């Protein structure tokens with residue numbers, strides 16, 4: 001980064017992410033039961049191969065997870081989660097220069113993953129588990145703080161808000177404050193409204209429509225709508241793998257409304273869509289036109 005380059009960036013354990021355009025986070029679920037690709041890459045060789053495929057498709061970073069957080073999911077025991085993800089992170093960290101995020105809420109997994117080569121922590125519980133804030137602060141890597149109402153097991157039973165955007169905004173503001181008080185630098189914090197985590201389609205649409213509100217928190221925003229149930233409801237696509245076009249559309253809207261990171265299964269399609277978006281946004285438009 002030159003002396004005068006003021007572009008914000010994330011230092012992911014030495015692997016730098018420049019926030020000069022929306023970034024594509026490729027999902028590597030090392031799980032037997034993820035909602036859209038469970039079992040497809042749950043063995044280390046398959047997970048590493050999938051991660052490298054997403055790199056080849058143009059991902060800016062990878063998100064490796066060993067515990068499904070789909071509606072109804074049960075918690076995965078610590079030892080099992082470690083068994084699933086650590087070897088995959090070790091191998092991916094050696095085979096790609098891209099930053100690798102660990103999608104976990106357990107502090108022990110955070111520590112082991114960063115030790116193994118991860119350079120970002122993505123926590124769907126926004127560091128609310130015992131020891132998570134302390135672990136993240138000591139590891140010194142960027143963290144994603146995501147909103148969830150309830151627990152994966154029951155969060156979709158009857159999600160309810162007085163004002164979903166205001167409620168999520170307040171929660172994330174509180175978690176950013178808690179993270180800073182724990183010693184996590186604000187430049188290392190990313191927030192995420194948590195599409196589908198205790199939200200119905202109306203809630204998700206309100207959050208997407210007002211996504212710019214979350215940029216008021218002064219940190220990058222991550223959006224993860226990929227192949228989710230709301231995309232299926234709005235498009236009539238029953239099968240998650242058939243929700244690519246809807247997911248790409250939703251993520252383009254998220255980018256348009258300030259998202260800095262898009263968490264996606266379908267990297268190639270998203271990268272292509274963003275190439276169009278980047279090309280158009282680079283065209284100078286005369287003022288007042």
Ligand SMILES: Nc1nc2ncc(COP(=O)(O)OP(=O)(O)O)nc2c(=O)[nH]1
Nearest residue numbers: 029034035068069070144146192195224
């Ligand atoms: N920050 C963030 N992390 C997330 N992790 C998992 C999922 C769920 O999607 P997926 O990983 O595909 O499914 P599963 O949890 O079943 O593995 N969504 C998000 C999200 O929206 N934001």
